Structures are given as C-alpha cells and as structure tokens.
Amino acid sequence: MIHQFKSNGYNIVMDVNSGSIHVVDEIVYDMIQVVEPLIKEGIKDADTLRMAVLNLDILPYDRAELEEALEEVLALEAEGQLFAPDVYENYVYDFKKRQTVVKALCLHIAHDCNLACRYCFAEEGEYHGRRALMSFEVGKRALDFLVENSGNRTNLEVDFFGGEPLMNWQVVKELVEYGRSLEEPFHKKFRFTLTTNGVLLNDEILEFANREMANIVLSIDGRKEINDTMRPFRGGQGSYELIVPKFQKVAESRGQTRYYVRGTFTRNNLDFSKDVLHLADLGFQQISVEPVVAGPEDDYAIRESDIPQLREEYDRLAVEMIKRRKEGKGFNFFHFMIDLEGGPCVAKRLSGCGSGTEYLAVTPWGDLYPCHQFVGNEKFLMGNVEEGILREDIRDEFKCCNVYSKNKCKKCFAKFYCSGGCAANSYNFHGNINDAYDVGCELQRKRVECAIMLKVAEADL
Structure with a gap:
C-alpha cells in the first residue's frame, strides 16, 4: 500500500x-x-x-x-x-491467541472534581454514578492485582486519575509508598503518572510528584478565554489565572521534561493552533491539545464540515514548529511525535493501547473496566480487584480488536500509527468496538502526514 x-x-x-x-x-x-x-x-x-x-x-x-x-x-x-x-495480516491470527498480562492500571482515585468542565466525559468526576474517593485498602488491592496478573513483566504503569486525584492526595501518597514496597520482593518497577487540573497543586505536592511521578499531565486548554469557557469552577469563574503559574513551576522544576500540558479543542476554538502556540509562548515545551469527542447534540462538538479548517490548522502548526525550531524555540506537540525508525512493537501497531487486556481502569470501589472511558457502563464491567477478571468474554473481545478487525482500517495508510483508534470512541458512535470514529480518523490521518513532514524537515535543518 x-x-x-x-x-x-x-x-x-x-x-x-x-x-x-x-x-x-x-x-x-x-x-x-x-x-x-x-x-x-x-x-x-x-x-x-x-x-x-x-x-x-x-x-x-x-x-x-x-x-x-x-x-x-x-x-x-x-x-x-x-x-x-503486508506481513502482519497473517500474524494477527496468532496475535489473537496470545496470553495477555496486565501491565497498566488507571486508578480512579477520586470520582469527584473541583471543576465543572463542559466536555467532561466523566460528568464532573461522577462517571454516571456516585461521587466517591478510593480508599487505601481498595488501591492496595488494585496494586496487588496488578502484580499478580503481570506475569514476567518487570515494568508496570499506574496512572492516578479522576475526577481530580489531588482531592484524595493522602491515599495517592500511601499507594505510591506501598507500590515501592512491592518492587524488590516481586522484581517489579512501578512507573507512576499523575493527571491533575492543578487547582490544589502546591509545593509539597510538587516535591513529592517530582520525586515519585514519572510523568505529570497538566490539564489546560490554551488561551484564557478558551480555557475558562470550557474549564470553569462550578460557580462559573475561570481556572486559568490560578493554574498557569503553578503549571509553569511544574515544567521548570522538571527541566521541561516528563510532563505534558494537555488540552482539548472544541468547536469554540477551531483555530486551535493559536492555543498550542499560546502554551508554547508561556514556556511549555511538552504540549498536547486534542480534539474533543462529543455527540452531535453538543454545541461544542466538532462536525464533519469543520475538518477542512482543522486540516489547515494542523498544517499551519507544523510549519510554525519548523520556524521555531530554526530559531531555537522548539517544542514538542504530542500528536506530531512519530518514530520512523524503531517505533512501537508489532503488538502496539496492531492493537494500540491494550485496553481491556493489558490496560484496565479501577473505580473507587474496585470494579474493573477496559479503560477509563468505559467506566460506568455496566455492559463492560469485567470484574473487581478482589476476584479478578470475571468476564473473560469482554477481555477476549478486546483481544481481538485490531486494525484487521476493522474494515475502515484495512485500507487506511495511518493504521500502523493510530493502531485502529480508540475502542471507546468506536463504541460510543457506532455501538461496537470494531468500528472507528470517522471525524477522529480524518484528523488522525492529517496528524500523521504532518508528523512525517516534520521528520523530513528535521533532516533539512
């Protein structure tokens, strides 16, 4: 092809x-x-x-x-x-039969939040259910479950997620300490990540995070007016002025590595390249700004008619990134980062994030779901941290989800870079995990083209 x-x-x-x-x-x-x-x-x-x-x-x-x-x-x-x-299509049949191990957990440490983001799929942290904070006992059992189900794999990943994880910070600290206590006796190494809106961030938290967290994801949407429209407090006031100086401190304290400022663009800012560049102008060098995924009933949802403008925005951003790199003011844009020499292993190229098999989400009360975006949908309740995986049929369904199980992917040039896209988006728009979110696919293809062009331009610098 x-x-x-x-x-x-x-x-x-x-x-x-x-x-x-x-x-x-x-x-x-x-x-x-x-x-x-x-x-x-x-x-x-x-x-x-x-x-x-x-x-x-x-x-x-x-x-x-x-x-x-x-x-x-x-x-x-x-x-x-x-x-x-194509040497992979035959491989995929053996790939479906593989023994899977769990290597990553998304711990929903808090089903609660101090912001009221308009596009939040978690409904202000509630995930279609009740507000709750994870106890140390549930989190401890989740880490035990991860170790017990990780086979011979040494490196394990845990993302402290929400809602807002800092609303349950004491338990986060206790779980990190417990995880470290498991490393030597079980020959494991935990890689912890924290995703936060920054409202409760302070020096004590930052000191601990810099010592223990391999990565920190900082949520901000870009320009003040854009961020404050979509990410307000429950009273309506904006969060931009509070979080920006805190995030700048995080970035500098980590030497401009091992973090991302992570934003979402919507129909309110189809000129999203301005938000990316605004974040770069604030001094951030690790940036991710992603398209919102929302239904047509939402006024901020991206529509098919918006795609031409968004394609131009990606082009505009890529050209500006080349210019800034020449000027010594370069930054990384997550969706333009691509490895043309090594790249991910075959398994990653075929099936992506490993949701439902290698990667699971854990609710505050210990239920297991394929990923954070399925939490609250009882159809995808796989088990719990006490009893383990009870619905192996769900795991097997996700195990068979790959670029060759999706008709839209088979002839797509980007399939080995996006690995079939997000199973949750596919389910939410088409009712099954083996389809694809069409608007997302169009934008992904454009991002791959821009990423390749940037690599070509890099060689000319």
Whole structure:
C-alpha cells in the first residue's frame, strides 16, 4: 500500500507495509502513481513493467526522464521499500491467541472534581454514578492485582486519575509508598503518572510528584478565554489565572521534561493552533491539545464540515514548529511525535493501547473496566480487584480488536500509527468496538502526514 502527499514543498511517498518514507522529485512522484496500479494487477516482472509504463504515454516527460524515474522506482521496489507485501495480516491470527498480562492500571482515585468542565466525559468526576474517593485498602488491592496478573513483566504503569486525584492526595501518597514496597520482593518497577487540573497543586505536592511521578499531565486548554469557557469552577469563574503559574513551576522544576500540558479543542476554538502556540509562548515545551469527542447534540462538538479548517490548522502548526525550531524555540506537540525508525512493537501497531487486556481502569470501589472511558457502563464491567477478571468474554473481545478487525482500517495508510483508534470512541458512535470514529480518523490521518513532514524537515535543518 502506497500513500502519497505533498506538504510544505515536499513530495512525500509512504510505503505503508514497510514503513519506508521517501522524499522524491516530481517525476518519481508521478511515476509511482502510474506503477502502483500495475503492481496491484499482478505485473511484477521488471521488463513487463517497463514496457507497460513507457507505452502508456500519460506522463508529460521525455523518454529518458521516464526511464530514469522508472529505474529509481524499480530499485526501491527491489529493496522492499516500495510496494512491500503486508506481513502482519497473517500474524494477527496468532496475535489473537496470545496470553495477555496486565501491565497498566488507571486508578480512579477520586470520582469527584473541583471543576465543572463542559466536555467532561466523566460528568464532573461522577462517571454516571456516585461521587466517591478510593480508599487505601481498595488501591492496595488494585496494586496487588496488578502484580499478580503481570506475569514476567518487570515494568508496570499506574496512572492516578479522576475526577481530580489531588482531592484524595493522602491515599495517592500511601499507594505510591506501598507500590515501592512491592518492587524488590516481586522484581517489579512501578512507573507512576499523575493527571491533575492543578487547582490544589502546591509545593509539597510538587516535591513529592517530582520525586515519585514519572510523568505529570497538566490539564489546560490554551488561551484564557478558551480555557475558562470550557474549564470553569462550578460557580462559573475561570481556572486559568490560578493554574498557569503553578503549571509553569511544574515544567521548570522538571527541566521541561516528563510532563505534558494537555488540552482539548472544541468547536469554540477551531483555530486551535493559536492555543498550542499560546502554551508554547508561556514556556511549555511538552504540549498536547486534542480534539474533543462529543455527540452531535453538543454545541461544542466538532462536525464533519469543520475538518477542512482543522486540516489547515494542523498544517499551519507544523510549519510554525519548523520556524521555531530554526530559531531555537522548539517544542514538542504530542500528536506530531512519530518514530520512523524503531517505533512501537508489532503488538502496539496492531492493537494500540491494550485496553481491556493489558490496560484496565479501577473505580473507587474496585470494579474493573477496559479503560477509563468505559467506566460506568455496566455492559463492560469485567470484574473487581478482589476476584479478578470475571468476564473473560469482554477481555477476549478486546483481544481481538485490531486494525484487521476493522474494515475502515484495512485500507487506511495511518493504521500502523493510530493502531485502529480508540475502542471507546468506536463504541460510543457506532455501538461496537470494531468500528472507528470517522471525524477522529480524518484528523488522525492529517496528524500523521504532518508528523512525517516534520521528520523530513528535521533532516533539512
């Protein structure tokens, strides 16, 4: 499978199955478009291809140029860098039979929040249920469950999530201490992450987080007017002025690494690149601003008609990032970060985050769900930390969820980068986890193109 696109003056050719990326001149770019359908028709002999292409007489170049371009294309094909076969589709059948281990938990340490974000899928932290704080006993059993079900895996991940985790900070500290006590006797290493809106953040919390948390996710949507519209307190007042100086202190205290400021853009700010750049201008170097996922009944939901403008915004942002890197003012944008050499393992490329199998969410009372976005939907209640997985059928359904189980993914050039997208979004929009959220797919494809272009531009710097 070949994907070709032009971006910021580059002619880029992507061989999906091999992962090869080529920057080519105009004639080679056009030649690949001619050769690909012939390859698909089964014409693979080099001499037959030469005869077919040169006799087509559809490209506006002289014969010598055509022959040179064709030889370049055939050389890349011979090296396995163009028109590579799909070696993963057969692999996926064995992949479905694999023994899974649990390697990550999202601990809902607080089903409560001190903000009232308009787009919150957790309904101000309640998750379609009751407000509650996780007890140390439930959290302790969750960490025991993780260790018991992690097999031979050494590195384990725990995200303290909410609602707002800092509303239950004492239990967070106790659980970190307990987790550390398990590391040596069980040959494990915990990687803790904290996701916070920053309202309760103070120096004592920051000192502990800098010592124990591998990553901190800081929630802010960008410009003051945008953030305060979507992320107010329950009384309606904005949170921007309170959290910005705290977040700047976090970023500097961690040497501008091991954190993200994480925002959400909505229909209120389709010009979201301005919010990304605003965050960069505030001094943040690790930035993630993602499209809201909301139903058509919500006035802030992104619509299909918004996609052209959003594609332009991603282009605008990518070009500005190149400019700033040249000026020594670069920053990372999470959705443009891509590894073209190593990249994730095959399992990640095929099935993504591992929700429902390797990654589970734990409610304050110890129930297990495939991920935080399924919490509260009893159809996906998998078990609890005391008894373990009781609904193996749910686990097996998620185990079989991959880019080859989704018709929309099979022919998509971005499938090995997005790994089939979010199962929760698929379920919420289509009623099953083996579909795909269409608006999200369109934006993901654009982000992959921008990420590749940035890598190409990096090589030119």
